[in-house]
Amino acid sequence: MAVIDLNSDLGESFGAWTLGDDAAMLDLVTSANVACGFHAGDPTTLFRTCRDATERRVRIGAQVGYRDLAGFGRRFIDISSADLAADVIYQIGALDALARAAGSAVTYVKPHGALYNAIVHHRDQARAVVDAVRAVNPSLPVLGLPGSAFLEEAEAAGLRAVREAFADRAYTPEGRLVPRTEPGAVLHEPDAVAQRVLELVTKGTTQAIDGSRIEVPAETICVHGDTPAAVEMAAAIRKLLDDKKIQVKPFV
Template structure:
């Protein structure tokens, strides 16, 4: 029997603005990347999300990003390494306090949005994030794109690295994510998404946007909580994996 973790970006609502259906997603995924408050999420939302995740025995991860609420953390910021390290420490620490209040705790760290994509190649920022995780808790695993300098730097620093693939995002032939500004960057059909996940889990490959097949090793697969029809996608994935007798469980 195969095995895979499913994660989703949650806790991204802010005040009167609701994004996604976190409660429904928490019934389907095994790990929750809960916003750290810099790109999305207010304290009340984050606490509620941590409580809901704890009730379902879903692992809580700190999703850390640039200080960019207006841009939802999807704009690159040329922030100094020391400042980025401090920002990440702040986000992980704050979310861990909320998670502990809910009876759980932060069990891993995943960068968000533009930061996630930047540290595929931006070594200084990758090291800054690694330094932050090591400072908070060197036993925390980090999620990232296979082949990224972030995972390379994390491994060198002694952190556990967890390779991640995306169910609902298109890939370039080089194995990076197609920018959201380009056509076809997001996959919306739940059945197509489910088939992509099955291919990832069973063969470690996926079809890139140009039709070529690329290798994408992954211990966890992300379904974005803010993608339209996110719940339908996650449900289709779980149904497909259950039918193929592939066990869905947390990686940590």
């Protein structure tokens, strides 16, 4: 029987501004990439998200990013390795304290936004994130794009490297994510996204933006919590996977 983890980026509301429907997404996913306050999220929001995830037995991951609230962590920052490593350590520690107060703990780490994309090829920053995770807890798995410098550095350092695919993002023929600034970068149609996930799970392939088919091996698949119709997409994915007798469970 095929098995897959579904994850989503959550806890991204801030103060009076609400982003996404975290409670509804937590009923559908098995892992929650919870913001850590640097790209999004405030302490009250993060604590509530951790409590809600704990009640549903959803795994909590620290979604670490650049210190960029105004840009939602989607702008590259040319930061030194030492500063980036310290920032990542800080974020993991803060979220883990909130998760433990909620009765759970951080069980993995996933970079966010521009940092996620940068460390596909930016080896110095990739190594800095790996060093930070190892300093906090070398048993924490890390999520990243297949074939990225980040996962290569993680494996070389002895971390568990978990390959991730995206339900609602377009891919280049090289297996990279199409930048959000380009047309067609984000997918919105629930049934089409569900069929795409089914292919990723059963065949390890998907269609790139140019129409070619590419290999995308993955242990976990992300449905972004801030994407319009995110809940509808996640619900369509779960229904199709259930119908096909594919087990949805945490990777860790």
